Structure formats: C-alpha cells, structure tokens
Amino acid sequence: MWELTIADLDDLTLGATLLGTGGGGDPYIARLMARQAIEDFGPVRVVTPSELPRDARVLTVAVIGAPTVIIEKVPSGTEFVAAVRALARHLGDEPAAIQPIEVGGMNTLVPIAVAAELGVPVVDADGMRRAFPQIEMTVFTLGGIPAAPMSVADEKGNLVVFEATNNLLAERLARSTVITLGLANAISCYPLTAGQVLEHGISGSMTYCVQLGARLAAVRRGEPGAYQEFLRFAxxxxxxxxxxxxxxxxxxxxxxxxxxxxxxxxxxxxxxxxxxxxxxxxxxxxxxxxxxxxxxxxxxxxxxxxxxxxxxxxxxxxxxxxxxxxxxxxxxxxxxxxxxxxxxxxxxxxxxxxxxxx
Amino acid sequence: MWELTIADLDDLTLGATLLGTGGGGDPYIARLMARQAIEDFGPVRVVTPSELPRDARVLTVAVIGAPTVIIEKVPSGTEFVAAVRALARHLGDEPAAIQPIEVGGMNTLVPIAVAAELGVPVVDADGMRRAFPQIEMTVFTLGGIPAAPMSVADEKGNLVVFEATNNLLAERLARSTVITLGLANAISCYPLTAGQVLEHGISGSMTYCVQLGARLAAVRRGEPGAYQEFLRFAxxxxxxxxxxxxxxxxxxxxxxxxxxxxxxxxxxxxxxxxxxxxxxxxxxxxxxxxxxxxxxxxxxxxxxxxxxxxxxxxxxxxxxxxxxxxxxxxxxxxxxxxxxxxxxxxxxxxxxxxxxxx
CATH class of the missing domain: 2.40.390.10 (CV3147-like)
Known part of the structure; x- marks a missing residue:
C-alpha cells in the first residue's frame, strides 16, 4: 500500500500519457479531475490486489468515446461516479476498491478521482498496461472474465446498464450507446473480485506508470543519461x-x-x-x-x-x-x-x- | 373485466393486423405465442385500468426492430419475459398487470403471452391504438410520462436497462442497441401505474381491437352489409x-x-x-x-x-x-x-x- 498524493500526479500523468500510445483520452483534463478530487477528499491509497480480501468487490471506471471528441467535450465529472454507482446497484454490491481498466491516458487518472470521492482505495493493477480502443481488449478477456454487467453514463443523467453474452458484443453494445450519447461518456465494466484481479490482471501497473513517468520526466529535464535509463527501464x-x-x-x-x-x-x-x-x-x-x-x-x-x-x-x-x-x-x-x-x-x-x- | 381465451385470438389478431397499419410485426407468429401461452398457463383476464389499484405497477412489453427482420428472425419467446423481469428488478417492483404499448400488429398479442406466463391480467388500454415506428410516439409522451427506465432483451441473454433524460433519446438509445442486437428484440418501456394509464392512456383499445377484428372477419366471410358495417364501426x-x-x-x-x-x-x-x-x-x-x-x-x-x-x-x-x-x-x-x-x-x-x- 502506498498513498497517492498530488505530488505523484505529474509523474503518473506523464507515464499514463506514454502508455496511452497516443490514445486513452486527454490526460490534462483527467489530471485536473484527479487533483481536484484529492484536494476535496484527500489522498488515495494504492493497494495491491493481495492486500484486499479475495472476494472484495473491485469496480473499474473509464472514459469511453473518441479522443478527438473527448478533448473538446470536457467531462462534468459526475458521470464517472454515476456509472460506478449504477453498476454497484445493479450488482447489489458496493465497491471495496476502484481499478483502472487501462493504465494509459486519461483512464489512469479518472479512477483516482472516483476512488477519492468514494473514499476507497485504487487497486495497483489493470487489464492492459497501455490503452486499447475496445472494451474486450483486456487480459481479463483472455482469462475468461466477462466485461458485463457494465454501465455507461453521461453528464446529463442518461444511464445504461448492460448484460452481454460475450465481451465483443459488450463492446458493440457500449459503442452504439456511446455514439448516441455523444462519444465522451463514463463506463464501468468488468466487475471483478480482488481474487480475479490477482489471478488475471496486470499487477503493479499503477506503480510502474509512476516510475516510468519519473524516468521520462528526467529526460524532459535534460538530465544526463536519462534517455538511456528511460529506454532501459521501459x-x-x-x-x-x-x-x-x-x-x-x-x-x-x-x-x-x-x-x-x-x-x-x-x-x-x-x-x-x-x-x-x-x-x-x-x-x-x-x-x-x-x-x-x-x-x-x-x-x-x-x-x-x-x-x-x-x-x-x-x-x-x-x-x-x-x-x-x-x-x-x-x-x-x-x-x-x-x-x-x-x-x-x-x-x-x-x-x-x-x-x-x- | 373479461376473460381472453383462444377463441378470441382470431378476431384480436385480425383487428391488430389492421391497426398495425402495415407494421407492428408479423401477427401470425405472435398469435402462435399467445395461443401457446394460454394453452400452457390458462386464459388471460383483461381489466380496465380502473379495476386496478391506482398505484398498481403496470409494465409494457413489445417487440422492437424492423418488421422485415422480425418476419424472418422468429422470437424465441424468452426475451419478452426477460425484458419485463429486468425492468421490474431495476424498479424494485413486481408488475401487477401487463399492457400493450401499441395495439397494432404483433405488439397486441405479445403482452397476452407474457401476461399469461406471469399470471397477471392485461390492461385494456395502450399508448397508440395503432402501431408507430418509434418509442416516443405515444399518448404517454403527450402526457409527460417518461419512456425510461426501460429494458431491451434478446433471445440469447443479452439485456440492457436504460435511464434516459427524454423520450426521443430513449428511442435513440433503444434503436442503437436493437441495431446491435439484430433488429428483432423485446422491449419493456413506460413503466406506469394504473392511475397513469387511466389518466393518460387510450382506454378500451384491446376490446376495440377484438370488436374491429370481428367486423372485419364478417367482411372476409362475405356476409351481406358487413363491409359497410365495418367501415361505420371504424x-x-x-x-x-x-x-x-x-x-x-x-x-x-x-x-x-x-x-x-x-x-x-x-x-x-x-x-x-x-x-x-x-x-x-x-x-x-x-x-x-x-x-x-x-x-x-x-x-x-x-x-x-x-x-x-x-x-x-x-x-x-x-x-x-x-x-x-x-x-x-x-x-x-x-x-x-x-x-x-x-x-x-x-x-x-x-x-x-x-x-x-x-
């Protein structure tokens, strides 16, 4: 367990932008959201999945849409908590922790803002350790974990909860909804247990992201040897x-x-x-x-x-x-x-x- | 209150096909579904909204899609009850009665099959007394009644529950989902109370449909004066x-x-x-x-x-x-x-x- 504070956000954002491989949504906006949430609700604990009870409920949260739209249609912020709450209600369960589905771009930072607001830790794991454009593209899918039930919310109060028979269909259902709702929405998918994260997820991706960002920051400051160290680490x-x-x-x-x-x-x-x-x-x-x-x-x-x-x-x-x-x-x-x-x-x-x- | 039996299905189907104004889905398939359900579960009581307690929960059920697809992609039947159950679960409420959203085509008969299976009456009312292609096109919309929360289900177990900020958006969300799920699905929308049906709905449409069908049947049998009587009645x-x-x-x-x-x-x-x-x-x-x-x-x-x-x-x-x-x-x-x-x-x-x- 470590405590993520505002001081970590620069490195985290830099690492997340790199791991976004060009996508994952505008990290600048998400960084502001995470910063505001930490200011309002305090630092966020980052826990390994093994630090949670095996059956602890872990919910994910992310922005879904097209980055070209997301950069112009700034999220209100309320849709992310709304998506998580809707899925929790559908499951009849409260989240013990929040997890990024992708550590890459905006979607590394949005879960921190939501975790701060809900007062729960963030799990140091994800399903990609990069960004991918489609929901089914996770190591959880390889592990046979369904993406649904899942929820999509917008900033106006529109809300959709899905059950889908496979993860590709889950992606298609979410995508058609998101096209209708304006291509910049909140999604909560892959409801997991801590045990499932431990077994199937990519552990340590949040920590990796901060460390990677710190090394890239050194490159950006022009420190001698920093570029070689960055390449070696990555x-x-x-x-x-x-x-x-x-x-x-x-x-x-x-x-x-x-x-x-x-x-x-x-x-x-x-x-x-x-x-x-x-x-x-x-x-x-x-x-x-x-x-x-x-x-x-x-x-x-x-x-x-x-x-x-x-x-x-x-x-x-x-x-x-x-x-x-x-x-x-x-x-x-x-x-x-x-x-x-x-x-x-x-x-x-x-x-x-x-x-x-x- | 009257009891709808297999003997009523011919007239009801004929009236419903006419009121479908060319749409509303293939009534032949729905007639078989209603017949089977009545054989399995017994006759269905048709009640006026005033015969129910004012706050009794009334849920609708219908097929949604394109008739050109529905005629080829025969419903399994399970999706209709699934849509109603999903919405009931979302509302935290059980339906006291089922109501057609449109008395026109298949969607007059599907609610009978579902009511029979659930052991609840059908309400003698609807939102159109004809068929219309879009969900928001009901007298309930004129009365300010929201179409959502609503649910869409397919025959494979895919299920979507929506909250929408207005009825046109509800239509667009359902439509994009239905396009993804194959253009022949089940929907439950406009969760109502009996009091709302009484105030805003079109009362007596089921009875009207049977009576209209009986008059058209007389025309089809070539009874003298039947065509004039049919035109007069309608x-x-x-x-x-x-x-x-x-x-x-x-x-x-x-x-x-x-x-x-x-x-x-x-x-x-x-x-x-x-x-x-x-x-x-x-x-x-x-x-x-x-x-x-x-x-x-x-x-x-x-x-x-x-x-x-x-x-x-x-x-x-x-x-x-x-x-x-x-x-x-x-x-x-x-x-x-x-x-x-x-x-x-x-x-x-x-x-x-x-x-x-x-």
Whole structure:
C-alpha cells in the first residue's frame, strides 16, 4: 500500500500519457479531475490486489468515446461516479476498491478521482498496461472474465446498464450507446473480485506508470543519461526520428481513425507510417511492419520528449517513435486473436519486439 | 373485466393486423405465442385500468426492430419475459398487470403471452391504438410520462436497462442497441401505474381491437352489409382501389422504409403513393396528401379483405386503401409535433380525416 498524493500526479500523468500510445483520452483534463478530487477528499491509497480480501468487490471506471471528441467535450465529472454507482446497484454490491481498466491516458487518472470521492482505495493493477480502443481488449478477456454487467453514463443523467453474452458484443453494445450519447461518456465494466484481479490482471501497473513517468520526466529535464535509463527501464527502443509529413484523420464508427506519416530526419527516402484507431496501433517502415499491437508505439516530441496523443498530431511536428514490448501478462493463449494486428483488420503478422518488459 | 381465451385470438389478431397499419410485426407468429401461452398457463383476464389499484405497477412489453427482420428472425419467446423481469428488478417492483404499448400488429398479442406466463391480467388500454415506428410516439409522451427506465432483451441473454433524460433519446438509445442486437428484440418501456394509464392512456383499445377484428372477419366471410358495417364501426372510408405497380423498400437506420405505388383499377391515370417507415405513414393521391399520420392507413387485400403488412407487399397485389381517424386521445397539445407528418420528416400538413373514432 502506498498513498497517492498530488505530488505523484505529474509523474503518473506523464507515464499514463506514454502508455496511452497516443490514445486513452486527454490526460490534462483527467489530471485536473484527479487533483481536484484529492484536494476535496484527500489522498488515495494504492493497494495491491493481495492486500484486499479475495472476494472484495473491485469496480473499474473509464472514459469511453473518441479522443478527438473527448478533448473538446470536457467531462462534468459526475458521470464517472454515476456509472460506478449504477453498476454497484445493479450488482447489489458496493465497491471495496476502484481499478483502472487501462493504465494509459486519461483512464489512469479518472479512477483516482472516483476512488477519492468514494473514499476507497485504487487497486495497483489493470487489464492492459497501455490503452486499447475496445472494451474486450483486456487480459481479463483472455482469462475468461466477462466485461458485463457494465454501465455507461453521461453528464446529463442518461444511464445504461448492460448484460452481454460475450465481451465483443459488450463492446458493440457500449459503442452504439456511446455514439448516441455523444462519444465522451463514463463506463464501468468488468466487475471483478480482488481474487480475479490477482489471478488475471496486470499487477503493479499503477506503480510502474509512476516510475516510468519519473524516468521520462528526467529526460524532459535534460538530465544526463536519462534517455538511456528511460529506454532501459521501459525495455524500449527508438525506431525512428523524423518530421510528420502527412496526417489523415477521421472520426468514424465511434472511433478516431487515421494514418500518420513521418519522414526520417537523416534520410528523406525513409518514411514511417503509423495506423491509428484511437491509439497508435501499427508502425510500418516502408511496407515492413516494425512495431505491432499489442506492443506499444509511443511518439515523443523530438524537442522536449513529451508524449504526443493522436488528437494533437500536427503537420511538421518533429517526433521520435519508440517501441515498447507489451506487459508480459499479455503473452498467453488468445493474445493475437484479441489484440494482434488482425484483430484490428490488418492482414499482417505480429512482430514481437523481443524481451518482455520488467 | 373479461376473460381472453383462444377463441378470441382470431378476431384480436385480425383487428391488430389492421391497426398495425402495415407494421407492428408479423401477427401470425405472435398469435402462435399467445395461443401457446394460454394453452400452457390458462386464459388471460383483461381489466380496465380502473379495476386496478391506482398505484398498481403496470409494465409494457413489445417487440422492437424492423418488421422485415422480425418476419424472418422468429422470437424465441424468452426475451419478452426477460425484458419485463429486468425492468421490474431495476424498479424494485413486481408488475401487477401487463399492457400493450401499441395495439397494432404483433405488439397486441405479445403482452397476452407474457401476461399469461406471469399470471397477471392485461390492461385494456395502450399508448397508440395503432402501431408507430418509434418509442416516443405515444399518448404517454403527450402526457409527460417518461419512456425510461426501460429494458431491451434478446433471445440469447443479452439485456440492457436504460435511464434516459427524454423520450426521443430513449428511442435513440433503444434503436442503437436493437441495431446491435439484430433488429428483432423485446422491449419493456413506460413503466406506469394504473392511475397513469387511466389518466393518460387510450382506454378500451384491446376490446376495440377484438370488436374491429370481428367486423372485419364478417367482411372476409362475405356476409351481406358487413363491409359497410365495418367501415361505420371504424369510422373509416375507402380512399383507393387498385394494383400495386411499384415498391421501393430498404432496411436502414434500424427501420424498414420504402414507398409503395398503387394504380387505380378504373382509371390508370390515378395513382396513390404511400410512404412507409415500418408502418404506412402518408398516402398521396398524385401530389395531394389524403391520409396522414397520426390517422391510420390500412391496406386490405382486394379479394379477401385481409389486412396487408408492409413486409408482405408484392408487385401486382390488388388492394383497397382505407383511411381511419386516429384515437380521439391523440387530439391534444403536441400531437402534430410528435406524430404528424413533419415528425417523420415530410414537409406537409396534417389532413384530418374528420370525425373522431369511437
């Protein structure tokens, strides 16, 4: 158990933005929400799943929608607690703790705000240790844990509770609801027990996120050797450095989709193309896939090493493209069907980055 | 109070098909469901709202989707009771009676099957006394009664419960869910009290439907004077007799939409064009609107006077087009905004058929 205070939010936000791989919602807004909640309700305890009773009820909370919308349609904040309360009521149960479903972007910070308000701890675990665009894309799905019952709430008082026979249908039901409710809503899904988190979740992801953020902060401060230490800690590698020469972006089917092309600084004949569905999913150098989901593609600003989210990509931006292996918990049966390139409709093979992080 | 038995089902089905104005789902399947339920669980009591305690909980049940799909995707039956039970659970309340939300097509008969299974009466009232394609299109909406909380269920165990801030949004949320779940699902909406039914509903619609069906049955048996008696009872008028010379039909946005054109038997220069959104909505002779929502457009087979549903319209079919005034309960503030031609996107005025039925 450790206590998360306002002093931790900078590193946490930086790590979360990086792990968001370009998606996961605008971390700036969520950081303000978390800060306000800690000011109002006090620091949040971060507990490992083993510190909770095995049958303790753990509920998740996240923003769901398209980041391109979320950055403009600022959440009121009430919808997150409303989603959790609705699911708790449906289950006839109160949450003993809140857990992020993805440690990546906004969805790392929103659970902290909700936990502070509800006066319960946050569990140091998640289902992705990155961001993914669809609800079913969690290690919990690999573990056979249903995403439903789940709830979706908006800021006006609209509220939907779902039971779904499988996690892909849960995603489709939530997505069609979110399209109707304006593409920036709150969701609580995968109601878990602490025992299930321990068995199937990715443990330590909140702590990892803060540590990763602290190392990236050192890079941003220009500390000597900090970039190498950051890459070592993340087991990451720099794949490309260049200038954005093309962005094609559209919001469709409830997602922000697009393609971004980067031209190499040293050799203009070398280009990297990155495919987006809310998150950065696949990186190609020429026609050759070099970083593929579920491994992480992170884009850093070449000047100040700040992680770039897909909704802020801009023509002419100078960027470094980093590849990081996904959490080792992903490497089990069913991974490629669930979150490999073909799960996103690309007919290419997964290119493992080798080495498993941490 | 009267007891609805298998002997009533033929007239009820015939009346319901007519009041379905071409929509409301395939009555044949629903008739089999109602028959089976009465055989299994016994006759169903039909009660007026005033025969129930004022605060008695009345829940509705209906099929929701596109008739073109419903005719092919036969319901399993379990989804209807599942939708009612889910809403009852959400409300923390048990239904004292079941009520059709529309007396028109399948949705007149489904509530009978559910009432039989649950062992509760059916309320002799509804919210339309015809079929309409959208959930918010009820006299309850005119009375300020919210459609939500509501529930949607499918035959596989998928289940969604909604709270919505207004009835149009309730429709849009249900529609997007139904599109995801396959366009033929069960819905329970407008949870009411008997007092609300009495104050805002259309009373006697079940009885009216049986009586109307009995008169149409007499027409179909070729009894002398039966057609005139049928028209008189329904306050109806025959507007057109001819042959279907064109049908344009497509299933889009979760509805069956289209246009059917009829050429007059006696004068081939006269054509009637009828616009469809699940139901027959507007009838034009040439460019002149002659029957408009919320009044009823009913198509009868010219040979045997059987009412024709939109999904069975066929080229070359010989038909009579009947116009019937809507239930008098519709005539109050807000009617045209909710169910007039412009509510369906047609920039024409309502053409009252004059006289209000019964």
């Amino acid at each position: 087991q990451a590698r720099e794949f490309f450095s260049g200038k954005i020469v093309d962005i094609d972006r559209h919001t469709t089917d409830g997602f922000a989709r697009g393609t971004v092309t980067v031209e190499h600084f040293a050799d203009p004949d070398r280009t990297m193309r990155i495919e987006i569905q809310n998150e950065l999913l696949l990186a190609f150098e020429g026609d050759r896939p070099v970083i593929t989901a579920p491994d992480l593609i992170c884009m850093l600003d070449h000047e100040d090493a700040s992680p770039i989210t897909t909704e802020t990509l801009a023509y002419g931006q100078r960027v470094d493209v980093i590849g990081m292996p996904c959490a080792p918990e992903w490497h089990r049966d069913g991974m490629l069907e669930l979150v490999g390139p073909r799960a996103f409709g690309y007919d290419i093979d997964y290119v493992p980055l080798g080495g498993v992080a941490r | 306050q109806a008028r025959e507007f057109f007799s001819g042959k279907i010379v064109d049908i344009d039909r497509h299933t889009t946005d979760g509805f069956a939409r289209g246009t059917v054109t009829v050429e007059h038997f006696a004068d081939p220069d006269r054509t009637m064009r009828i616009e469809i959104q699940n139901e027959l909505l507007l009838a034009f002779e040439g460019d002149r609107p002659v029957i408009t929502a919320p009044d009823l457009i009913c198509m009868l087979d010219h040979e045997d006077a059987s009412p024709i549903t939109t999904e069975t319209l066929a080229y070359g079919q010989r038909v009579d087009v009947i116009g019937m005034p809507c239930a008098p309960e519709w005539h109050r503030d807000g009617m045209l905004e909710l169910v007039g031609p412009r509510a369906f996107g047609y920039d024409i005025d309502y053409v009252p058929l004059g006289g209000v039925a019964r």
